[in-house]
Amino acid sequence: MASKKRLQSKHILLGVTGSIAAYKACEVLRQLQREGAEVRVVMTDSAQEFIGPLSFETISGHEVITELFPRYRVVKTRHISVAEWANCILICPATANIIGKVASGIADDFLTTTVMASRSPVIFAPAMDYQMVQNRVYLSNCEKLKNEGYRFVESE
Secondary structure, three states: OOOOOOOOOOEEEEEEOOOHHHHHHHHHHHHHHHOOOEEEEEEOOOHHHOOOHHHHHHHHOOOOEOOOOOOOOOOOOHHHHHHHHOOEEEEEEEOHHHHHHHHHOOOOOHHHHHHHHOOOOEEEEEOOOHHHHOOHHHHHHHHHHHHOOOEEOOOO
C-alpha cells in the first residue's frame, strides 16, 4: 500500500535568488515534487547569472517567471494570482539582498511583490558566506522577519 506523500496537493512557489547555491535549488525542486507538491519557480535577475530558467522549466514542467512586467503579457497583475495560488513560498537560496528587501518592504521584482501580496507562509533558506551571515544588519533583518512570522531554514 502506497503511503500518502507529505506535500500531496500543495502548491509551492520556489523563489531562486542570486547565490552560487542556486544550482542546488534544482534538487530542492525535485524533492518537493517527490513529496507530491506542485512547484512553480520564480527567478531573480541575479539568480539567472548562476543558472538558467531552462533547468527549472524542464524539471517543473512549468514556465519559470523571471520578470514582473513581461512585454508579451496583457495582464500585469500576475504576482497577485501567483501569491493566491501558493500555499507556501520557499526562497532557496535566500541571499542577504532578498532578506533585506523583504524586511524593508521593498517590492521591486516579481519575487518580492509576490511575497508582499501573499498571505501564505514564507520560508527563507539563507545561503551566503560566514562573514555575511555574521553581519549585524543581516542578523537584524532576520530577527525582524522572524518577529513578523517569516520562517528560516538553518544552513548546513
